[in-house]
Amino acid sequence: MKAPWPADPPRGPFRRTFWRSPLRGPWLTSVLGLLLLLTVPIVAITGLLSNVAYDPRLGANAVGRHLGPLDFYLFSWPTSPSWLYALNQGLHVTLGLATIPILLAKLWSVIPRLFEWPPFQSPAHALERLSLILLVGGAGFEWVTGVLNIQDDYAFGFFFTDAHYYGAWVFIAALSFHVCVKFPTVWRNLATRRALRPLLEGVDATAPEPRSPVDSDLIPVTPAAPTISRRALLGTVMAGSGLLLVQGVGQSVGGPLRDLAFLAPRGRAPGRGPNGFQINQTFANTGIDPSQVGRGWRLHVRGRTSLALTRERLLSMPQHTYDLPIACVEGWSTTQRWTGVRLRDLARMVGSADASELTSNSLEQGSSYSQATYSEDQLNDGRALLALRVNGAELSLDHGYPARVIIPAVPGVHNTKWVDSLVFRT
Ligand SMILES: Nc1nc2c(c(=O)[nH]1)N[C@H]1C(S)=C(S)[C@@H](COP(=O)(O)O)O[C@H]1N2
Ligand SMILES: [Mo]
Numbered sequence: 001m002k003a004p005w006p007a008d009p010p011r012g013p014f015r016r017t018f019w020r021s022p023l024r025g026p027w028l029t030s031v032l033g034l035l036l037l038l039t040v041p042i043v044a045i046t047g048l049l050s051n052v053a054y055d056p057r058l059g060a061n062a063v064g065r066h067l068g069p070l071d072f073y074l075f076s077w078p079t080s081p082s083w084l085y086a087l088n089q090g091l092h093v094t095l096g097l098a099t100i101p102i103l104l105a106k107l108w109s110v111i112p113r114l115f116e117w118p119p120f121q122s123p124a125h126a127l128e129r130l131s132l133i134l135l136v137g138g139a140g141f142e143w144v145t146g147v148l149n150i151q152d153d154y155a156f157g158f159f160f161t162d163a164h165y166y167g168a169w170v171f172i173a174a175l176s177f178h179v180c181v182k183f184p185t186v187w188r189n190l191a192t193r194r195a196l197r198p199l200l201e202g203v204d205a206t207a208p209e210p211r212s213p214v215d216s217d218l219i220p221v222t223p224a225a226p227t228i229s230r231r232a233l234l235g236t237v238m239a240g241s242g243l244l245l246v247q248g249v250g251q252s253v254g255g256p257l258r259d260l261a262f263l264a265p266r267g268r269a270p271g272r273g274p275n276g277f278q279i280n281q282t283f284a285n286t287g288i289d290p291s292q293v294g295r296g297w298r299l300h301v302r303g304r305t306s307l308a309l310t311r312e313r314l315l316s317m318p319q320h321t322y323d324l325p326i327a328c329v330e331g332w333s334t335t336q337r338w339t340g341v342r343l344r345d346l347a348r349m350v351g352s353a354d355a356s357e358l359t360s361n362s363l364e365q366g367s368s369y370s371q372a373t374y375s376e377d378q379l380n381d382g383r384a385l386l387a388l389r390v391n392g393a394e395l396s397l398d399h400g401y402p403a404r405v406i407i408p409a410v411p412g413v414h415n416t417k418w419v420d421s422l423v424f425r426t
Helices: 026-054 084-098 100-115 123-150 160-192 230-253 255-260 311-316 343-349 376-380
Strands: 299-302 306-309 320-327 333-342 357-362 371-375 385-390 404-406 419-425
Touching: 026 084, 026 100, 026 160, 026 230, 084 100, 084 123, 084 230, 084 320, 084 333, 100 123, 100 230, 123 160, 230 255, 230 333, 306 311, 311 385, 320 385, 320 404, 333 343, 343 376, 343 385, 343 419, 357 376, 371 376
Parallel strands: 299 419
Antiparallel strands: 299 306, 320 333, 333 385, 357 371, 357 419, 385 404
């Protein structure tokens, strides 16, 4: 049977003479692949764990999402250590960002393969190319939506969490296939080219990789003279990664390191004083009428019975103080000293000491932050508070006055601000 395309490649990038960098070759691609193999799985696993922490199975947490067979939970997310989610999300976002220069270099190193000719050579070849479309497309989708999300830029018309989650499964499946197919090649390439020995060569000694004992279509057939050595290329990539890593550590560890977070989307100077820490969304942004948080505000607590409590009444109850982080899904975190009443004390007041679930409702309407649901372990943790004060001062309006939820190790988004009601279910 005759193929539907000419035997000779068309002009341009489909010809092997088009790609001339002497740096391209199996060694470079293998080194970059190995670097990604050490980092990307951590990004993937912490991403899946973030979904466990978010727990869309509970009440309001699905935010309109359909739970399907790909929603997997091996355990319910613990409340200790309180920094567990900050660590998970710090790793996910920071390592995700730091892999960008490596991903770009890896794509550059294999770009001639995008223009292989003939485009399909056998069913197995077609299958491999299809898996590469899913791999490269999946990575592009995950990294682009992730970066837009941490910039708080919802430029896309779909719900981020769903899209990023299902996109991740496509990417993880394609990546697993790719690693199984390519790992033996990576190993052989590094072995036959004496591991990291090419890093000893400066630009003068830089030449195309040898075609024997193992040849590769990545080695240019008409190489140009080198303008940079392999070690300078890898050094530049690693320096870019390192810079992104350092700024990410600044955001996710916070405290004195926060000054390093030069890419922090919400700036590095959230004001001074006890309430001078990162704000996700300001009060003015929410559309809540200021009269709703004035003297007429009541906390509505519902369980077997119902109560409406003034702020004075809440302040007259036993107060507890804990240092707990807010750890945003976007990777930043900040640990502050919170004071307020225990959620389980409130449960007891409405005859629901045996509650198995709690849903918070904010005065803020119609946003994905308006509600959150907590598990039995979370609502019963002694450090799980309805916070009224922070660092010894009244909560500011921007941090959730008159009252907000603070629970150890939950994703920041579940620490509801401007609470209107708490509903305990048994
Ligand atoms: N009602 C309401 N609660 C909210 C939010 C919000 O926008 N509205 N933002 C959430 C998110 S995503 C985070 S990370 C934390 C941030 O708390 P902070 O602004 O006090 O730092 O509050 C959470 N609670
Ligand atoms: Mo957040």
